[in-house]
Amino acid sequence: MNGYLINRARAFSSEVYRFFAFQWEVARRLFRPPYYPKAVWEQMDRIGVDSLSIVVMVGFFTGFVLAFQIGYAMMRFGAKLYVGGIVAVSLVRELGPVLIAMVFAGRVGAGITAELGAMQVSEQIDAMKALATDPLRKLVMTRFLASVLMLPVLVVIGDLIGILGGMLVGVLNLGLTVSFYKSSVVNSLVLNDLFSGLLKPLVFGAMISLVACYFGLNTKGGTRGVGEAVTRTVVVSSVLIFLLDALITKLLFLIGI
Amino acid sequence: MIDIKDIEKSFEGKQVLKGVSLSLQDGETIVILGRSGCGKSVLLKIILRLLVQDRGAVIIDGIDTSRFREEQMMPLRKRIGMLFQGAALFDSLNVMENVAYSLREHTKMPEAEVRDKVAECLEFVELSGTEALMPSELSGGMKKRVALARAMAIGPSYMFYDEPTTGLDPLTSRKINQLIRKLQAERRVSSIVVTHEIANAFQVADRFVVIKDGEILLTGSASEVRGSKLKFVQDFIKGGVIGHGEQ
Numbered sequence: 001m002n003g004y005l006i007n008r009a010r011a012f013s014s015e016v017y018r019f020f021a022f023q024w025e026v027a028r029r030l031f032r033p034p035y036y037p038k039a040v041w042e043q044m045d046r047i048g049v050d051s052l053s054i055v056v057m058v059g060f061f062t063g064f065v066l067a068f069q070i071g072y073a074m075m076r077f078g079a080k081l082y083v084g085g086i087v088a089v090s091l092v093r094e095l096g097p098v099l100i101a102m103v104f105a106g107r108v109g110a111g112i113t114a115e116l117g118a119m120q121v122s123e124q125i126d127a128m129k130a131l132a133t134d135p136l137r138k139l140v141m142t143r144f145l146a147s148v149l150m151l152p153v154l155v156v157i158g159d160l161i162g163i164l165g166g167m168l169v170g171v172l173n174l175g176l177t178v179s180f181y182k183s184s185v186v187n188s189l190v191l192n193d194l195f196s197g198l199l200k201p202l203v204f205g206a207m208i209s210l211v212a213c214y215f216g217l218n219t220k221g222g223t224r225g226v227g228e229a230v231t232r233t234v235v236v237s238s239v240l241i242f243l244l245d246a247l248i249t250k251l252l253f254l255i256g257i
Numbered sequence: 258m259i260d261i262k263d264i265e266k267s268f269e270g271k272q273v274l275k276g277v278s279l280s281l282q283d284g285e286t287i288v289i290l291g292r293s294g295c296g297k298s299v300l301l302k303i304i305l306r307l308l309v310q311d312r313g314a315v316i317i318d319g320i321d322t323s324r325f326r327e328e329q330m331m332p333l334r335k336r337i338g339m340l341f342q343g344a345a346l347f348d349s350l351n352v353m354e355n356v357a358y359s360l361r362e363h364t365k366m367p368e369a370e371v372r373d374k375v376a377e378c379l380e381f382v383e384l385s386g387t388e389a390l391m392p393s394e395l396s397g398g399m400k401k402r403v404a405l406a407r408a409m410a411i412g413p414s415y416m417f418y419d420e421p422t423t424g425l426d427p428l429t430s431r432k433i434n435q436l437i438r439k440l441q442a443e444r445r446v447s448s449i450v451v452t453h454e455i456a457n458a459f460q461v462a463d464r465f466v467v468i469k470d471g472e473i474l475l476t477g478s479a480s481e482v483r484g485s486k487l488k489f490v491q492d493f494i495k496g497g498v499i500g501h502g503e504q
Contacts, residue, residue: 127345
């Protein structure tokens with residue numbers, strides 16, 4: 001039993017070491033061309049634009065349900081007037097970045113791992129290297145940059161749609177006026193909320209793309225290996241989203257943001 | 258010229274190559290023969306540094322690559338074309354884009370010239386007019402020929418072929434062998450062909466290297482291989498060696 005645990009711990013620490021070494025290799029390439037702008041643009045379209053419909057749905061229903069739950073709970077205290085502000089702050093600071101990042105990990109992260117994993121097992125990655133192209137630049141950097149740029153944009157869109165979803169409940173079910181809901185939202189949100197709401201998706205976007213590319217490029221064992229790599233990407237990304245969210249939230253509170 | 262000196266490589270404790278040394282002279286074609294899983298393909302990948310050896314040195318045109326980082330290998334890889342066992346065409350790109358890949362990556366060639374060069378390479382492998390097809394629309398033999406066109410597009414000095422005829426019918430295999438010969442004759446390309454198919458090997462080889470259990474058992478010409486008294490070599494020629502564990 002002890003031997004089993006020691007072996008598991010060794011395998012885990014070696015995997016963590018390899019992941020950090022991979023990040024270092026990507027970081028080394030970050031400040032040196034070539035950057036493949038056309039490929040980054042294509043990835044931004046695939047990663048960002050194609051994710052828009054699901055982000056809109058997640059944002060809308062989150063805001064909708066949040067306003068319902070908060071509205072009916074606060075009606076008991078006669079405080080339903082604050083619904084707009086609470087929905088907005090909850091969405092912008094916390095729920096928007098975390099929920100949309102989870103969707104992003106499931107849709108985009110899994111897709112990246114499946115694509116790179118399939119390329120790995122069919123020797124296309126080796127072929128790329130043999131043709132004197134660096135896969136870390138051509139495949140990883142392009143997806144990394146696209147994710148870092150697009151996840152904050154998706155989160156902003158999701159937040160806005162969520163606030164609109166909350167407004168629908170506020171107006172139709174809680175008897176608030178549009179202008180009152182709007183002013184409650186505007187008065188409650190401060191610059192720090194926006195900073196927090198943009199910092200988190202930036203970090204999540206970087207993390208998800210790196211995890212996805214790492215597991216994709218290290219896929220072994222044919223199509224079954226691709227499936228396992230995709231599962232790992234979704235699980236690891238999801239856990240890291242919550243872990244990083246807690247760390248960033250604590251850090252921002254510590255520095256007063 | 259490529260020199261390989263005392264290459265050793267293990268995977269998870271199992272030693273696959275045990276001190277392999279050989280040299281590829283300019284313009285010659287070496288065939289590396291051996292059973293499946295004896296480390297032939299590993300050797301090609303070590304020369305290209307797609308895998309890193311545990312011990313030994315690889316010297317390409319006088320440059321020792323033993324301690325090279327990935328980016329240092331890039332200029333040398335441009336001198337080597339590799340035909341992978343499964344062709345390894347980029348399945349999101351069509352034939353034109355696959356063959357044009359290294360031209361677009363490594364040259365500033367105008368697009369019209371790229372198209373002409375792709376057409377020339379496809380004509381060489383007798384696949385003119387297939388530019389718009391996707392890899393999923395090609396047969397196994399066509400994939401190998403497109404991969405050959407892609408590998409030769411940038412004009413390498415060396416060509417590596419990893420099981421170029423495995424899984425192909427005899428006529429297609431003969432076509433691939435003819436292309437290997439044609440490439441050597443017309444462009445003076447030095448080649449290493451890795452195979453376990455003896456009949457195809459005799460069609461392309463200037464020199465043979467027979468590997469058994471991670472070590473070189475025999476190096477010589479076609480007549481030396483045919484005349485060898487070694488049981489393993491004779492079994493191989495007669496098609497007696499198929500699986501693992503036979504002696």
